[in-house]
Amino acid sequence: MDDLPDPHFRELIHPYTGDVTRVRRPASGFSSDYAAIIHAEHGQFFVKGMFNDPGARLESLTKERDISPFVQSVAPQLLWSVDGEGWVVLGFEVVDGRMSVFDPGTTDLPEVVDALNRIAEIPVPAVAQGWIEERWDSFVDNESEAELFRGTTLLHTDINPSNIMIGSDRTWVIDWSWPTRGAGFIDPATLVVQLISAGHTPASAESWAVRCSAWETADPKAIDAFARATWRMYRKWALNFPEEWRRAMEDAARSWVGYRLNGA
Structure with a gap:
């Protein structure tokens, strides 16, 4: 069981991840609707997703996406992002820490x-x-x-x-x-x-x-x-x-x- 939330989510991330082989959910930090380290055909990614519903929760994710290019000296690199009808998803590098x-x-x-x-x-x-x-x-x-x-x-x-x-x-x-x-x-x-x-x-x-x-x-x-x-x-x-x-x-x-x- 790869523990992705739904088929739409899987379809959105597939161009970036390829086939998902394993999912590891974090023990803490659930400010997003979905967060996990995904092991996949194209590598490992830390993935954060929010339901695509207007409001403060979605705005927090889009702000993170928008600020990411400017904080690379201190933050993990944002590798890709995707907006779908049901989800907005960010894919970050997995850091060893x-x-x-x-x-x-x-x-x-x-x-x-x-x-x-x-x-x-x-x-x-x-x-x-x-x-x-x-x-x-x-x-x-x-x-x-x-x-x-x-x-x-x-x-x-x-x-x-x-x-x-x-x-x-x-x-x-x-x-x-x-x-x-x-x-x-x-x-x-x-x-x-x-x-x-x-x-x-x-x-x-x-x-x-x-x-x-x-x-x-x-x-x-x-x-x-x-x-x-x-x-x-x-x-x-x-x-x-x-x-x-x-x-x-x-x-x-x-x-x-x-x-x-x-x-x-």
């Missing part, structure tokens, strides 16, 4: 910081100029705080252990589903919350963010506002979708806010 580790004592964090610095160096391409960062706007105190999140830096905005792959001689940042243009400190800030959730103290987490070039030049008031907005965002998510990982992220964000505002 493992999910990064954010726990205290890990040796992966220098590579993670280097990856974030490399993202910050990528010029914002024309296709992304209109992708203004607004995702945290609903959680700020006022419009002037939201303006602190605007900027001219290309952002990934979903930094977490599963999206940073560590290889023997290279690190990749994968899953570019939510790229935007905004303040450069935002990607390091999302790293801070992830590190706290993984067991770091807020001070330890920020000691890694400080190594990111965009953090060094950020206005502390902007970081404070972002910390509060992030806490409110995760609090809302945890109330509406009370899964354990969302509650853990809310706890981490609340701890960060306490550190930023009270030094504790």
